[in-house]
Amino acid sequence: MHVLALVTQKGGSGKSTLAVALAVAAMRDGERVALIEADVQGTVSRWQERRDNPYPRVERVAEPADIDAVLARLAAEGIWLAIIDTAATNNVLALRAIATADLCLIPARPSPADIEAAIPTLLAIRRQKRRFAFVLNQTPPRGVRLSEAATSLNALGVLALPFIGQRNDHQDALGTGLAVTEYARGGKAAEEVHALWSWVAKKLAEEAFGHDQAAIKKAS
Template sequence: MHTIVLATQKGGSGKSTLAIGLALAAQQAGHNVRLIETDKQGTLSKWQCRRGLAEPLVEPIYNPADIENRLPALERGGVTLTIIDTASGITAATTAAIRHADMTLIPARPSIADIEATAATLGVIKAWKKPFAYILNQTPLRGQRIDAAASTLSDDAGYDLFDVVAQPFVVMRNDHQDALTAGLAVSEFAPSGKSADEMRDLWRWVETRLNCAVPAEEEIVAVPEFPILLRERLQSIQPPSSLPTWADTNPSWDACL
């Protein structure tokens, strides 16, 4: 069984929506998937209530020790992929989940605030010497800001862009929020849409990396100072005046879940 954790310091990065999208993409690819929710906000549990008893099921687990005990039981029960959605910040449950992960995915929107906020999460991942990758999420359709953010993430992590920044980038579209409201994943809500294609492609990228994951640095390191090599790179990120703001895209009320 493989275990994936979605974690980042900053709220509103889209961890829960990505967890759902990846879970359904993996399930449609033949995996027996279980979702674990460690965030007491309960986004996944509420989604499960709207969805009913359709797979994949969501298990709320808030005690860090229970995560370690539950994962072997899921594997014995035939689960082939567990995806753990965590709360914002670095909590005991998030640290425990990262410790037992085969890969940690760090969602980040293409903004300097999101990029800076990945530092604490990256420090925990490297301390446990775990494979990881960034997911550039809720991006505009195109623009220099996306490429600048991707390059900054890979440079500051100390790895090649194509090793640690997942492909494709996930564009901000209403299908994600509409699917969440309906108790569906985007690949169920609009299976022929561009968002569904992106999520299936993203799962294929993640699955490939699970089988040949990029490890973190071998030595245990302290949580790095803010920001990780970002001050010199701020000038390379163009001001957002040339691109639409989030408000211009008219996101729905739950666009940042």
């Protein structure tokens, strides 16, 4: 089972919206997906309550040990991907989510405050030697600020593509219990999310290949 964690200390970065969108995009590819909510705000749980479709399922956790227990149960049930949505604080739950993740995504809006706020999260990820990528989220269509933010994040590490634009479809979808790829299937927001999921899926496949190669080398 793959584990994807969305982490950053900055509130309003769009972690929950991205978690939901990526989960449903993965489901559309035929994958078995679950969301783990490690955020007391409960944005993902409330989204699930508004949703007619029971999938992706949502598991809430309150303690670091809960994450390990839920992940073990999901793996035993054949879930292919678990996506962990974390709170906007560098708390013990977020740190445990980082430790269990195959890939950490750090959403950041194209502003100096967001990029500065991402640094402590990046340091925590590097201390635990986890793979990561930044996601530029809620971006304007173009401009110097966007270009400068992309340059800054590229200098700090890997930057996922494409950028996710600031579009009303994301919030409108969340309010109706849908992902943006369900709410406006032919829209630009849905197109960006599908492309981002393709990028993430490729990175997860690379991670799995690396583990397989390491196992083969160890066995030989």
